[in-house]
Amino acid sequence: MDATAQPAIQLAGVSKRYPTGTIAVHELDLTFDAGQTLVLLGPSGCGKSTILRMINRLVEPSAGRILLAGEDVASMDPVALRRRIGYVIQHVGLFPHRTVGENVGTVPRLLGWPRSRVRARTAELLELVQLDPARYAQRYPHQLSGGQRQRVGVARALAADPAVLLMDEPFSAVDPITRDRLQTEFRRLQAEVRKTVVFVTHDIEEAIRLGDQIAVLSDGGVLEQRGSPGELLGQPASEFVADFVGADRGLKRLAITPISDRDLEHPPIVRPTDPLPAARAALARDGARWAVVLDPNGELRGWLSVEHAADGHGTVAGRVRRMTAWVPLDATLKQAFAAMLQHDAGWVAVLDGAHFLGVLTPESLHAAMRRSVESAEPETAGAV
Numbered sequence: 001m002d003a004t005a006q007p008a009i010q011l012a013g014v015s016k017r018y019p020t021g022t023i024a025v026h027e028l029d030l031t032f033d034a035g036q037t038l039v040l041l042g043p044s045g046c047g048k049s050t051i052l053r054m055i056n057r058l059v060e061p062s063a064g065r066i067l068l069a070g071e072d073v074a075s076m077d078p079v080a081l082r083r084r085i086g087y088v089i090q091h092v093g094l095f096p097h098r099t100v101g102e103n104v105g106t107v108p109r110l111l112g113w114p115r116s117r118v119r120a121r122t123a124e125l126l127e128l129v130q131l132d133p134a135r136y137a138q139r140y141p142h143q144l145s146g147g148q149r150q151r152v153g154v155a156r157a158l159a160a161d162p163a164v165l166l167m168d169e170p171f172s173a174v175d176p177i178t179r180d181r182l183q184t185e186f187r188r189l190q191a192e193v194r195k196t197v198v199f200v201t202h203d204i205e206e207a208i209r210l211g212d213q214i215a216v217l218s219d220g221g222v223l224e225q226r227g228s229p230g231e232l233l234g235q236p237a238s239e240f241v242a243d244f245v246g247a248d249r250g251l252k253r254l255a256i257t258p259i260s261d262r263d264l265e266h267p268p269i270v271r272p273t274d275p276l277p278a279a280r281a282a283l284a285r286d287g288a289r290w291a292v293v294l295d296p297n298g299e300l301r302g303w304l305s306v307e308h309a310a311d312g313h314g315t316v317a318g319r320v321r322r323m324t325a326w327v328p329l330d331a332t333l334k335q336a337f338a339a340m341l342q343h344d345a346g347w348v349a350v351l352d353g354a355h356f357l358g359v360l361t362p363e364s365l366h367a368a369m370r371r372s373v374e375s376a377e378p379e380t381a382g383a384v
């Protein structure tokens with residue numbers, strides 16, 4: 001079989017009924033692609049943690065099979081299996097009486113790595129999660145902030161370089177600002193390490209931000225829908241999913257819709273060295289209220305309004321105003337909108353590196369938002 005086509009993890013008809021009678025997971029079929037982040041999203045008690053624990057055999061399924069790189073986990077030694085899988089436990093779960101360094105080095109030590117290699121790996125991982133080893137390796141978990149503890153948890157899970165990482169609400173116990181930072185860090189880290197990540201959350205915003213794919217579960221571990229964030233927001237498969245992703249999914253889509261070339265407007269362009277009469281003529285020709293001022297190499301210098309260009313015979317350079325509202329081309333519509341609000345600007349410039357590409361105004365932004373929502377709506381729901 002072609003190894004690249006094989007899912008990293010496959011659940012086939014997996015159910016879990018606890019001895020108390022609770023059905024936590026019901027006949028679940030789910031595949032996890034290598035190097036991707038799949039988010040398990042659903043309300044409290046819908047079986048998310050149970051699914052993770054079945055993958056690393058802390059819990060045994062009542063029915064069905066779980067394959068790891070094509071191999072049935074039921075036939076593997078559970079301890080050896082767990083050492084191949086990184087696990088970030090809900091509510092962190094660091095060992096309180098071990099230092100940060102000892103926590104991170106747990107699995108490599110268990111694997112019998114030489115001490116020098118464990119130490120080097122620990123330092124490398126602490127740096128990866130942006131904790132200076134010289135400052136933090138000797139501390140104990142209670143001497144860290146909540147966000148720092150979460151990062152140690154992630155470093156520990158990555159220690160033996162597992163192909164699979166199970167993360168159970170790893171960022172739920174921290175304040176919103178720290179959480180935002182940890183999410184940004186996770187994206188950076190995942191772009192670098194490219195693990196197969198199973199990420200559990202009940203926070204839709206977090207799921208959209210971090211998931212390549214999202215699987216929405218309802219009570220009793222029933223799979224409601226699996227798809228990309230865009231598919232989920234645009235075409236919720238059931239009432240349950242629509243409710244769960246929320247009524248403001250149009251707004252949420254903004255956060256994942258990139259700016260497109262065709263959204264951009266192209267106002268008149270003037271050079272700093274242009275004489276003012278020429279600039280006035282350019283504005284008048286387009287009936288524009290303002291022009292963009294570019295250096296000869298295409299870099300954004302600022303802008304010039306009709307009012308500032310009025311009368312006088314100097315050059316544009318003396319009248320140009322600085323432009324603070326700009327976003328890179330790979331920004332989302334939400335970021336463009338935020339920049340416009342933050343700088344109280346009538347438009348935002350879109351740049352590729354330092355190179356000016358065009359602008360978004362409230363009108364073009366609105367058109368882009370409509371396009372983004374409609375492109376994801378099913379035909380019948382398209383009419384507003």
Ligand SMILES: Nc1ncnc2c1ncn2[C@@H]1O[C@H](COP(=O)(O)OP(=O)(O)OP(=O)(O)O)[C@@H](O)[C@H]1O
Pocket residue numbers: 018019020022023024042043044045046047048049050051090202
């Ligand atoms: N060891 C257990 N024995 C009996 N029932 C259990 C056990 N562990 C979990 N359950 C039940 O199974 C269901 C699923 O639990 P699970 O922990 O997987 O949910 P979850 O989706 O992770 O929830 P949360 O978002 O609150 O962490 C719940 O009803 C829970 O009470």
Ligand SMILES: [Mg+2]
Pocket residue numbers: 048049050090168
């Ligand atoms: Mg849980």
